[in-house]
Amino acid sequence: MGRGSAPKRAKADESSPGAAEVKPANAKMQVSAVRSGTVIDHLGPSTAFKALKILGVAADATVLIGVNLDSAKLGKKDILKIEGRELTDDEMNKVALLSPQATFSIIRDFVVVKKFRPTLPDTVEGLIRCVNPACVTQDPRVTGRFLVIGKEPLKLRCYFCERSLRENEVEFL
């Protein structure tokens, strides 16, 4: 948000802040506004439940989930609205590994106070399990580390055993 600009109010009929491509006809079906919390838009289709899992969102949390919604930008997308929880930058980066094009808005009292488009880090430590059963990181005393060698599509390489992982092979710890 630029300095001096008025805070943007999250509207009840918006699927998410900045989600201009959602058709008004669909909008009512998809939403209601978040009072305070986080909206994750542009999640890849069918990734919302995985995102909830890797964020460790509690079973009794208030969450709105939109799955396989039409998107002008992506064709199909998922949306998550998590009430009462502001994600940290680390958590947002974690979701970006699952869905690199995801966008995030932090809402307080219906006002968007922060918009975040995560950038994938060059190195990811401790979040992902190596798929190679012979990798030294299978020892729980060793923390896994991955080099991000491709961003779109996502491609990682285990720093230790050098095995490459594609987006659909990423397993979060």
Next chain:
Amino acid sequence: MKKNPLLGRDVISMRDFGAAEIRAILERCRWFEKNREPLLQGKVLANLFFEPSTRTRLSFDAAMKRLGGATIGFADSLSTSISKGESLWDTIRVAEGYCDIMVIRHPAEGSARLAAEATRLPVINGGDGSNQHPTQTLLDLYTLKQRTGRIEGLKVAFVGDLKYGRTVHSLIRSLSWFDAKLWLVSPPSLRLPEDFLEDLRETGTEHHVVEELAAIPADVEVLYLTRIQKERFVDAVEYERVRNTYQVNPGNVARFGDKLTLMHPLPRVNEIHAALDAHPGAAWFDQAHNGVIVRQALLALCLGAA
């Protein structure tokens, strides 16, 4: 004196070196062919072999002793604290106090990289599972240069087990940085893994995935043969068929001419007819002997003595 390409570095993976650095390392190796100065007198090498090895361990031992240094170590993990549950990290930290440089062979892939993180001393990877064996790759490249006069633009056919062999993986990847043209000859079940094929496509390396020796063109310069291991096959009949299909003999290599270089990382079983030991291009024993020279160079360079 030329810049030391390995000063303050480890030798863990061929991925860590660019083409220019590989050329520089090979160039330094030549000096060790004829010189046996005690460059590492007073230094100690720890040979930490967590799984059995003959050639790699013995050649590192010989290399260090030729340089006037001493060696300590073990030849399997059964006699170490690893068998009592000690972590690799702790074993390395302990060994750090006993030596100046370490060679590690370990069945876990990535173990050498982990060891290098655990210690401030230089670490050389002597083979980590089926991942990397950089000293074997460097000795293969050195032998190629010795035999053909270059490592650039070679036409090389790899034959046999291209799926499990780390030697082959590492050499194929390295040759792709030097504009090689490759023929990858294997049964479908032992084909080069997709990851490596993707790397070849990304580097624009000309390569041909084929199943028959007959598909290799007559002007190929190098045949790199590998052992086909019985334990890789569920079906014993299939193993016998494949084993016989890829056996090279004076008859089926004659069409490549006398300038052909024949390589094999050893040990071999029956993939090479005994008569080929007399072929002018047979380089397998040169490879083994060059292992000592290349490892001498690596030890001396890593310790800043060359």
